[in-house]
Amino acid sequence: MVCVVGHKNPDTDSICSAIVMAYFLDATPGRQGELNPETKYVLEKFGVPEPKYVDSAKGRELVLVDHADPSQTFSDLDKGELVCIIDHHKNGITTSKPILHISKPLGSTATVIAEFYFNNGMHLLGAKNKELTPQMAGLLLAAILSDTVVFRSPTTTEVDKEMAEKLAKIAGIDDIEAFGKELLKAKSVVAKKPAAEMLTTDYKEFDMNGRKVGIGQVEVVDFSDVEPKVDELLRVMKEKQEKEGYELIVFAITDVLNKGSKVLVVGNREAFEKAFNTKLDEKGTTYLEGVMSRKKQLVPPLEEYFKKV
């Protein structure tokens, strides 16, 4: 049985893309972690059940969506049979056979899937050319809006907007902006949570040239929700860094309306300062104007830096 699954610490794009691809492939959607409040809101809105938790690749035929990084997926990936990757991130996975691999530098994996559906037809892996139901279109739309922060992230492309409009028509959603604001509201619930939970809700681990780096992010519509928790966050980050052997942990509090991030840094602060050509204050925080995307704006400078040292 084919299992379609997104990355650990799943976000709305990972979950919705897995559900929609599983629908097309008559496969089972899976998840590699707990759903965040935004994703729960989306599944509830469209009446779709949570995918089953999957903790091992063993004996499974796997379609990976929304990731192509060994550190963000099953530790026993080689025990399963990888048949397909559909993604929009940098690639960190090598294969021992030719597989179907579709990755495009677009705002979300859902955009890649929608583009395939509308332009190419879903005759992938023997997939039937099923119609996209209003429910499935709604999931893809939510995933695009979530990953692009309602078209505010610099990762947003014209294709994302184009696909969102087509999907909104099928899903019966008249006002995309209004739907996007609902999502932002559901998402910003995270900012009201305890620091430890906030840190790990949207958190990814990277292997940067042998160094273990963690980057978490929370998106807020109002900084003042999180401001009082900065000290507590730094404490929790420091604890995690020391206990789990991180070279560096970065946490970005991203103001989605003003397009910038307050960044908290523990561990190798010098690496961060050099990578971003910036100065951290005494606590280890700074504000990065225009920075909204972990993938496009936080990861590459750090990888570049660690490649050289």
Place this chain on the structure above:
Amino acid sequence: MVCVVGHKNPDTDSICSAIVMAYFLDATPGRQGELNPETKYVLEKFGVPEPKYVDSAKGRELVLVDHADPSQTFSDLDKGELVCIIDHHKNGITTSKPILHISKPLGSTATVIAEFYFNNGMHLLGAKNKELTPQMAGLLLAAILSDTVVFRSPTTTEVDKEMAEKLAKIAGIDDIEAFGKELLKAKSVVAKKPAAEMLTTDYKEFDMNGRKVGIGQVEVVDFSDVEPKVDELLRVMKEKQEKEGYELIVFAITDVLNKGSKVLVVGNREAFEKAFNTKLDEKGTTYLEGVMSRKKQLVPPLEEYFKKV
């Protein structure tokens, strides 16, 4: 300026796919090695000039076609900017940014390109939706026929046949089989060359779990062309193996009409015997019934084997 380039020791698929993608992208096609006689025949037939030889990635924006393996491309790949991979092999390249990566388990890279053109449109990387000219369609058709050994290789899919028919119409080629035979004839010229040249004409190097493995292949329509050269080939292979520090060198003489390969092995013979569950004769040769594809039939068992030892 964007440069589109196939693998080292280029075959017809690598060269033709690079030329056609460069045409769509208004880019420059390149080659990472000398053309084989078949490819020369194809370019002459369609009146297309040879791509320029390129020996470094430095300062170039790169589109890689027909390969995704660090050992088959520029040793300084990280000095260039990789923007796109279009391929049909296993993937061995990781990236530090999201890029356009389209890989499908089809018979040739030309099939992947043709499928994109007919089903999706070439709006990749800002490519214009140019028409495929008869010349460009001819190149893609030749590449499909070459890589699938005129649909006789087990890597052949229905999509390859479908695309070949569409391309033949545009190229004005009425009899695909007859055109395929012309290619086979041009290709089998290699079998008449000296052993050292025969070995390296279609030769790929692999890193298998730290072990350097070389696999060469020649396709013949008649074994008797090569039979008298087997001893000489084994001698040349042994020399290369020792001089260049190979764990193993395999050379397959593939009979494209009878669908099987005589295989010559030097170096770690035991590895070969275990990987293929076969017995080599005293010289180090055997016949593998049904084996025609390096990528699909020779590489995977060896990689599996070396993964375990």
